[in-house]
Amino acid sequence: MGALSVNTTLLRKMLVGFVRDEVYKVGVKKGVLGLSGGIDSALVAFIAAEALGPENVYAYTMPYKTSNPESEAHAKLVADALGINYKVIEITPMVDAYFGLVPDADNMRRGNKMARERMTILYDHSAAVGGLVLGTSNKTELLLGYGTLHGDMASALNPIGDIYKSQVWALSEAMGVPHEVIEKKPSADLWAGQTDEQELGFSYRDADELLYRMVDQRMNREELIDAGFAADFIDNVQRKVQGSHFKRRLPVIAKVSNRTIDRDFRYARDWGK
Amino acid sequence: MDFTVALAQIKPKLGCLADNLAIAEAAIEKGIAQGAQLIVFPELALTGYFLKDLVPDVALTLDAPEIERLKLLSRRISIAIGLVEVTPDYRFFNTALYLEDGEIRHVHRKVYLPTYGLFDEQRYLARGEHFRAFDSRFGRIGILICEDMWHLSAPYILAMDGATSIICLSSSPGRGLSDAEGLGSAGAWQRLTSTTAMFLNCRVFYCNRVGYEDGINFWGGSEVITPSGEVAVRGAILEEDFVLAKVDEGALRRERIFSPMMRDENMMLTVKELRRIERERG
Numbered sequence: 001m002g003a004l005s006v007n008t009t010l011l012r013k014m015l016v017g018f019v020r021d022e023v024y025k026v027g028v029k030k031g032v033l034g035l036s037g038g039i040d041s042a043l044v045a046f047i048a049a050e051a052l053g054p055e056n057v058y059a060y061t062m063p064y065k066t067s068n069p070e071s072e073a074h075a076k077l078v079a080d081a082l083g084i085n086y087k088v089i090e091i092t093p094m095v096d097a098y099f100g101l102v103p104d105a106d107n108m109r110r111g112n113k114m115a116r117e118r119m120t121i122l123y124d125h126s127a128a129v130g131g132l133v134l135g136t137s138n139k140t141e142l143l144l145g146y147g148t149l150h151g152d153m154a155s156a157l158n159p160i161g162d163i164y165k166s167q168v169w170a171l172s173e174a175m176g177v178p179h180e181v182i183e184k185k186p187s188a189d190l191w192a193g194q195t196d197e198q199e200l201g202f203s204y205r206d207a208d209e210l211l212y213r214m215v216d217q218r219m220n221r222e223e224l225i226d227a228g229f230a231a232d233f234i235d236n237v238q239r240k241v242q243g244s245h246f247k248r249r250l251p252v253i254a255k256v257s258n259r260t261i262d263r264d265f266r267y268a269r270d271w272g273k
Numbered sequence: 274m275d276f277t278v279a280l281a282q283i284k285p286k287l288g289c290l291a292d293n294l295a296i297a298e299a300a301i302e303k304g305i306a307q308g309a310q311l312i313v314f315p316e317l318a319l320t321g322y323f324l325k326d327l328v329p330d331v332a333l334t335l336d337a338p339e340i341e342r343l344k345l346l347s348r349r350i351s352i353a354i355g356l357v358e359v360t361p362d363y364r365f366f367n368t369a370l371y372l373e374d375g376e377i378r379h380v381h382r383k384v385y386l387p388t389y390g391l392f393d394e395q396r397y398l399a400r401g402e403h404f405r406a407f408d409s410r411f412g413r414i415g416i417l418i419c420e421d422m423w424h425l426s427a428p429y430i431l432a433m434d435g436a437t438s439i440i441c442l443s444s445s446p447g448r449g450l451s452d453a454e455g456l457g458s459a460g461a462w463q464r465l466t467s468t469t470a471m472f473l474n475c476r477v478f479y480c481n482r483v484g485y486e487d488g489i490n491f492w493g494g495s496e497v498i499t500p501s502g503e504v505a506v507r508g509a510i511l512e513e514d515f516v517l518a519k520v521d522e523g524a525l526r527r528e529r530i531f532s533p534m535m536r537d538e539n540m541m542l543t544v545k546e547l548r549r550i551e552r553e554r555g
Binding site: 273 | 286287288289323324325326327447450451452453454455456484485486487488490510511512
């Protein structure tokens with residue numbers, strides 16, 4: 001377990017510095033985020049409040065009619081603890097209007113639509129308040145592809161995209177995220193009683209231990225089996241990482257010219273900043 | 274001689290020559306005001322680090338007006354600073370200049386261009402071909418740029434060439450977080466600067482930048498290492514800083530008396546064995 005444990009004082013300093021630096025250099029002072037009531041967005045709210053000042057952080061909870069009311073209560077708990085700007089915006093009318101047109105859509109389509117509805121609201125509020133959208137996907141879910149492309153995966157900056165769920169838990173403890181939020185079971189809250197771990201079929205702790213060795217340490221399959229991981233678990237996770245890689249890349253562009261964006265037209269996003 | 278060195282732990286803006294020159298000039302004035310005789314800047318201080326296709330746009334010829342301004346300032350304080358240099362045959366180098374008494378006293382072009390992991394320097398830059406020490410007001414100096422220092426032969430050659438001070442300009446990304454007190458990359462550098470000073474009985478002036486580029490942080494922690502490998506002073510981690518240190522000539526003299534490894538170093542044996550290895554490798 002030692003491999004995943006981190007110096008949270010230093011991690012906090014790096015992530016707070018990241019948000020402050022990358023927001024300010026764009027020429028704005030504010031950050032916007034969706035506060036789901038879960039731990040990832042709670043942690044990002046804590047990081048953003050420390051980086052930008054609570055008065056410059058705008059958090060939105062965007063429940064659908066089937067969302068667990070506890071989620072909204074937990075989001076409010078976080079917003080109150082920090083003193084950030086906070087608003088609840090119901091997405092039921094927009095989402096239901098759309099699914100009135102396509103009533104046969106399954107749970108996955110409905111969940112993705114809700115995630116993308118929330119994204120459009122965040123980007124609209126980003127323009128309204130003059131702030132950047134802060135991402136709340138952690139490294140575990142990004143690697144597993146457990147998120148909606150152009151939905152919850154969309155952001156301008158993501159402070160927690162290189163830390164595993166286990167490290168999110170540790171940093172949340174260190175930064176004082178309310179215990180109710182840290183201790184509850186992670187859930188995308190797409191339907192009643194849903195939990196991430198049930199849907200994934202394994203625990204985040206186990207996935208993190210495996211991903212850390214597979215991705216960060218580049219251990220091969222044989223070494224992972226020697227380290228005690230079951231072959232079918234390794235293969236399952238490997239399949240998820242590879243199968244979701246498209247979600248972590250920009251759309252593929254057909255090359256015809258001498259300088260194609262991102263292929264041989266290469267600039268940092270912080271170009272000139 | 275005894276002197277005061279300043280390490281300008283700045284945060285350059287990516288691809289903004291004019292802004293970075295202004296940052297450098299302000300630091301130089303501050304160094305002069307605080308009594309420093311030598312000021313060291315990070316690698317690529319005038320341009321920022323992850324330049325990619327911006328390299329040709331920010332490159333300077335050695336007679337550029339920006340360098341003329343720095344040369345003028347070097348009449349009041351000696352300056353080591355990093356930039357992109359373009360040569361008349363249009364090669365682009367990751368270069369460090371040493372300016373003193375109104376002149377360019379030395380040009381070091383980075384030899385070891387890291388091209389692995391998050392680094393991609395060889396894609397954009399030409400490789401330097403020399404490690405040469407040179408004379409300055411403060412004795413003989415050797416300059417290295419970041420990755421150069423990770424090649425044991427580089428500081429060794431400079432020390433054999435008579436350098437008693439090694440200046441290292443750096444843009445080191447912070448990475449490798451664990452439960453240890455510091456970052457993995459910072460700990461590795463701290464062992465390296467100290468060990469290099471001990472091996473070669475020389476001072477090390479290490480200047481690393483701070484700030485973020487596309488989410489990658491630079492960790493700072495600039496330091497002055499004594500010839501016995503002790504940290505004389507270390508800059509803040511992950512924050513801008515201006516590090517001043519008094520450098521004592523006596524400490525160098527005493528260390529070279531206590532630990533005369535460089536006196537005893539057998540260069541001919543090293544050369545002979547390297548020649549043999551070269552022969553045997555074909």
